[in-house]
Structure formats: C-alpha cells, structure tokens
Amino acid sequence: MSILFISHDLLAVSKLCKKILVLKKGKIIESGDTNSIFNSPKNPYTKLLVESLTFHYNTQKNFGKTIMEVENLGVSYIVKKNFWGKALEKFEALKPLSFQLKEGENLGIIGESGSGKTSLGNAICRLIESNGTIKLLGQDFFSLKGESLRDFRKNIQMIFQDPFSSLNPKMTIYQILKEGLLAHKIPNYQTKITQALLDVSLDESFLERYPNELSGGQRQRISIARSLVLKPKILLLDEPTSALDKNTQKQILELLLRLAKQYHLSYICISHDLSVIASLCQSVIVLKKGEILERGDTQEVFANPKNAYVKKLLEASGI
Incomplete structure (x- = not known):
C-alpha cells in the first residue's frame, strides 16, 4: 500500500516518508528522497523549513513577583445522573494540583x-466549574x-x-x-x-x-x-x-x-x-x-x- 502524506509536521514527514515534494504557492519547488531534502536542501524556502526544526531553550529567568497561585485545583465531569438529575458517577479529569506563576x-x-x-486551561480561565482556589494578582479569582x-x-x-x-x-x-x-x-x-x-x-x-x-x-x-x-x-x-x-x-x-x-x-x-x-x-x-x-x-x-x-x-x- 502507498500513502500520500500531507502535513506541515516535518518531524512526522521525516519518519513516515521516503520521498518528499515541497510546495510553495501551488508549485513544486523541490523534490527528492527524504534524507537528501533534510540534509542538503537546495531551495532557500526548503532551507528555511528545515532550519525551523532547530530550537533554543528559553533561558531568560529574570522573574518578578508571584502573580498566580493555584491551590488544589481539580475538575470533575458528571458522566451519569439519576432520574432527578443527581450525579451518580463522576469522571475526575484533573486531580487536585498546585503551582505558582511569576511575572x-x-x-x-x-x-x-x-x-x-485542556481542563486545566479552562479551569484557570473559569470557563468550567472546578474546585480549589486561584489567587491572581493577589485577588481570590474564584470569589469574584x-x-x-x-x-x-x-x-x-x-x-x-x-x-x-x-x-x-x-x-x-x-x-x-x-x-x-x-x-x-x-x-x-x-x-x-x-x-x-x-x-x-x-x-x-x-x-x-x-x-x-x-x-x-x-x-x-x-x-x-x-x-x-x-x-x-x-x-x-x-x-x-x-x-x-x-x-x-x-x-x-x-x-x-x-x-x-x-x-x-x-x-x-x-x-x-x-x-x-x-x-x-x-x-x-x-x-x-x-x-x-x-x-x-x-x-x-x-x-x-x-x-x-x-x-x-x-x-x-x-x-
């Protein structure tokens, strides 16, 4: 079986594909076997794509004061109710956790x-119900x-x-x-x-x-x-x-x-x-x-x- 794999995930492409076509504005600008494309790209645009795979750690650590304190934040979803709407079974998507964030x-x-x-992100922004506390800029965010x-x-x-x-x-x-x-x-x-x-x-x-x-x-x-x-x-x-x-x-x-x-x-x-x-x-x-x-x-x-x-x-x- 042959596979036509279309993706902007270059790492996945490098692992799955033997040959590559590089497109830009509807035109093929470079083609060849995977090793050649990744190790010796000829087109400037292909070179940019390959170079973008490299990264440098963010080592900037000039932090300020603590601006967020999360304490015992947990999220549960009701998966089963009885006839009167009382929760019979819950799924614990996020078990109580704590962390801090500095400026x-x-x-x-x-x-x-x-x-x-995603449950953690939604809970932090108060988009879903959750347990625990969040202090944001010194305020009890959940009490507002x-x-x-x-x-x-x-x-x-x-x-x-x-x-x-x-x-x-x-x-x-x-x-x-x-x-x-x-x-x-x-x-x-x-x-x-x-x-x-x-x-x-x-x-x-x-x-x-x-x-x-x-x-x-x-x-x-x-x-x-x-x-x-x-x-x-x-x-x-x-x-x-x-x-x-x-x-x-x-x-x-x-x-x-x-x-x-x-x-x-x-x-x-x-x-x-x-x-x-x-x-x-x-x-x-x-x-x-x-x-x-x-x-x-x-x-x-x-x-x-x-x-x-x-x-x-x-x-x-x-x-």
Whole structure:
C-alpha cells in the first residue's frame, strides 16, 4: 500500500516518508528522497523549513513577583445522573494540583490527549466549574462575581489553537480588535488598536480586511493583538502554533518572546509540541491522567527526565 502524506509536521514527514515534494504557492519547488531534502536542501524556502526544526531553550529567568497561585485545583465531569438529575458517577479529569506563576515566567503544560491539559486551561480561565482556589494578582479569582469578575477577566486572556475558527468571519479586523475594548469600556480605543497591530508587526491596512483575506500566520497575529489591547498580565496559549507551518511557527514564537519581554507578560502554554515548549517556556509541568508526573526547569526536565512516561514523550518528540 502507498500513502500520500500531507502535513506541515516535518518531524512526522521525516519518519513516515521516503520521498518528499515541497510546495510553495501551488508549485513544486523541490523534490527528492527524504534524507537528501533534510540534509542538503537546495531551495532557500526548503532551507528555511528545515532550519525551523532547530530550537533554543528559553533561558531568560529574570522573574518578578508571584502573580498566580493555584491551590488544589481539580475538575470533575458528571458522566451519569439519576432520574432527578443527581450525579451518580463522576469522571475526575484533573486531580487536585498546585503551582505558582511569576511575572515574566512562561509555564508549559504537556501530556498526551486526555491528560487534563485542556481542563486545566479552562479551569484557570473559569470557563468550567472546578474546585480549589486561584489567587491572581493577589485577588481570590474564584470569589469574584458579576461586574467585578467581568472587569478582572482582562488580566488573563486566551490565544486559541485554530486561527481560522477563533476569529468571527463576519467582522473586520477593526471590529474584532475593538470588541473587547468596548466590552470593558476602555477609552481611546483607536490608539490602542493601532498600537496592538504594530506590536504584532502588522500595519493599519489590515483594519478593513476580513479574516478570510489573511494567511494563517496573520490571523494568529490578529488573535494575539486582540488579547494585547486589553493589557493582560497572563496569556493562556492553547496549542498556539499547531495549525501553522514550521517557518510560521518559528516567527510566532519569536513574536511571543518579544512581547513577553516588552510587556512583562507571563504565558501558560498548552501544547503537544515539545519543541514549542522548549523554545517558549522556562518551566514545565507534565500531566498524565489528570496528575502531575514531573515539573521543573524545562531544560533540566527535558535533558534528565526522571519519570519513564516523560522519557517516552521526549523520545517520541525527537528532542
């Protein structure tokens, strides 16, 4: 049986395929056996793609004060109810866990599908019910309600996995960037919108465009700008580069690192891609079946994993 494998995951391509065709703007720009393409690329674009596989650990550790304290955070889902709606059976997606996040620190959350990563992210942002406590900027985040909660939410924003579905296709980029500012009644929004665009290396010509007129990388930049206009302290990144090709991934990661330094942001990054975590995050937590298996400095955990499961993850990732 023959397989035609279409992907922007170069690591998967290198392991599965014997021959490669490299496409750009609808044209084949290079072809050949896998070893030749990866070891001796001839086309400049192919060279960029191959070079994007290399990464450098984020060793910047000039952290500030603690801005988030998570204590015994747990998430359970009801899987069976009786006739009157009382829960008979629950699934514990996230067992009580605790961690802290400092200003300027980027924390990676990794683990296989079903490990509890998404439940953790949703619980942190109060998108689902959970147990435990979260102190954010000294405030008890879970005790806030109504207008107080609405106003406080601007301090923690999300960047979603798919830039193609996270932007409203019926709204212009200007409307998308203005929406959050209007919701929080923030004045002088025109200046803030322009600055947010400049921060993500886009100009004002994008304001009257619609999402379908942009590339995947440009859409993700708009998603980042949409969060930046609210001046958050923490960005929760849910697989922020998984829908992008390797070269664009590298550009987005460089952008996120620059913004973190410029605005003293902290990131919580959920990802299957361990090279993304290594490039972006100084600290890492490894989850399996809702429990923390290992945590610590990213470079140390990746270089000297203590848990057998973590070793398997690293071997599979090619790091």
